[in-house]
Amino acid sequence: MATYLNSLGRKSTRVCVLGSYHDYFDYVFLPDVVIGSRVIVPFGKKTRVGVVIGPGSCADPKITLKEISVVVDNFPLIPQELLDLCLWISNYYQAPLSTVLKVALPKKYRDSSEPLDLTYPLADPRGSVKQGSDDLLTEPRASASGAVSQSAEVITLNNEQSLAALSITQALGHYQSFLLYGVTGSGKTEVYFEAIAAVIKLQQQALVIVPEIGLTPILLARFKARFPNVHIGIVHSGISDKQRHLIWQQSRANQVDIILGTRSAIFTPLTNLGIVIVDEEHDLSLKQQDNLRYSARDVALMRAHKAHIPIVLGSATPSLESLYNAERGKHHILYLHSKALTDDNLQYRIIDMQNHAYEHGIANVTLDIIKEHLALKQQVLVFINRRGFAPVLLCHDCGLIMDCSACDSHLTLHQHKLICHHCGKNIIKPKCCVKCASPNLVPVGIGTQRVYEYLSTVLPETKMLRIDRDQMQKKRSFETFLQQMTEGETELIVGTQMLAKGHHFPKLSLVVILDIDASLHSPDFRALEHLGQLITQVAGRAGRAQVPGQVVLQTQTPKHALLNILVQQGYSALVKALLVLRQEAILPPFAYLTLIRAEHKVLAKPMALLQIIKNFLAEQGLYVLGPAPAPLARKAGMQRLQILVKSNDRNRMNLALTKLRTMLTSKRLVSNIHLSIDVDPCDLS
């Protein structure tokens, strides 16, 4: 943990200035200002909002301290424990504190020109609310303790669920991390409910983190049914800034019992938190990729640790990290087996694409299997992880491939356009080759559009839907589509992984996964883990129909050893095999990684910078690979290089990176080169 206190120099009030891209600035000491409260400060030629992070001292006599202009709050807007968490994030993920606070605070608080509400309802230490600003409440809320007993839905838990819930509730009041390993349909949510009910009974709050918005409406309905008289706050990217701000205020004032939200909800100011739950803990979307790169799961673990409360990580396909942590006793593992799914009603089939005829990426055998399921009035799901019509447009005569002018990548063919999926650049599909003017342009490879078109022609009677990002932009309602599927109106869906999780389709008996070869042979060491998770998750969708569920995988390498382990012995066996490989290669979870990437128009600049960084880190005893071109070496006109830093000691890595950042700023080495530091990167592309 970084400490900003320093005994030398003039006493000051230390302020994190929002939008400054620094940790803090010192201002003239103000005795009574509260840590965690907002202030308005002069900054350059403008004024900014800042958050008081403590008393400090300014050692440099050349700096004249300015005075704080306005003290906005007389209480910690950010509670101390949340501020501590932000400081930890800033230190661990190598990001300026102001960047962390920007993510943690609602937008409204960042702007000094916003009217300031000083009439903020203060929560008393015992957790009840001083009334007087009832307008903050959107819906009436009964006393929480009374509400639990009168839940609308009566659910009987099975043995495993009861035991899991008991273990968790017994841990209330101290830190303990649980890994709830429950296959699809095993009823993880009911276990969460039991634990949350116990927390609410203690007049404490529960924080539930889910990976994506797609899941929230369904989950929210279940939460509302289970806790009808409890105030549930929803936080995700789809809600308005105003609504988000309101929920933040209500949480701060102890008026919310449950927060259900996506990764940024981990920053909700709940001061009487009793439990944290991270659902689908393996999911990649829990790691933010832009701006501040943090893992909501790991931040959640730290939050629970600091708050001395239990945390539950739930998944049907836990990450290797979490399973390894369970193995060495860091997490207490709780298993849930399925009520519905057994080996008898789920069958995998690998289609060898080298020995089968296929059209538009679909083998004739696969098509026959699809027809069988449709004939039984069952539903079918076809996955391809690529939107558009085809990933490549090739000139049959001169061999020219249409490439993006700004990136090292091919343009993806869509209906009438060629689009770069990396920078968004798009052009009208040309009638003939731009080089040799031949009209023989052929699409190579498959995307959702192409598969959808092909299946529409060979199965004209079937009611079909395509679901991918392009399609969702046109008609806004993902839910309408899902409803059509749930009600059995739609018989076949072609889509990307955006529909892989969370949805129950009662009549779904067949899942077809096309084009898994890219993942089977990917250079990214996590590709197989992710493929195993995807296959297992979607297989769970197919195993609940009346007829036996089937999963069809098309591949050019049907003998792939790890694929066969997954298919024959299941996800746990795949994990075991992958862990052996990771240990041999000294990769996570047996080592810690940081990816440092530098971008500039001129290649030599990031190259020189990364070389300096490499030497510096090597002196600190870290192992550094590179500099090497990033997977997409040129993106939007920028040359991208990267180094990969490896260590078996998390602390040593952290200290060296912190030193590195100080060195870079003091020597002003970065200037106009775009540098990003990704601690615990989740994909290396």
Added chain:
DNA sequence: AGCACGCCGACT
């Protein structure tokens, strides 16, 4: 990130 300072090209 903003926003200013600063040193070289095409204009009234």
Added chain:
DNA sequence: GTCGGCGTGCTC
């Protein structure tokens, strides 16, 4: 002679 291009550096 100036207006303005965006490279570089600072904000307590």
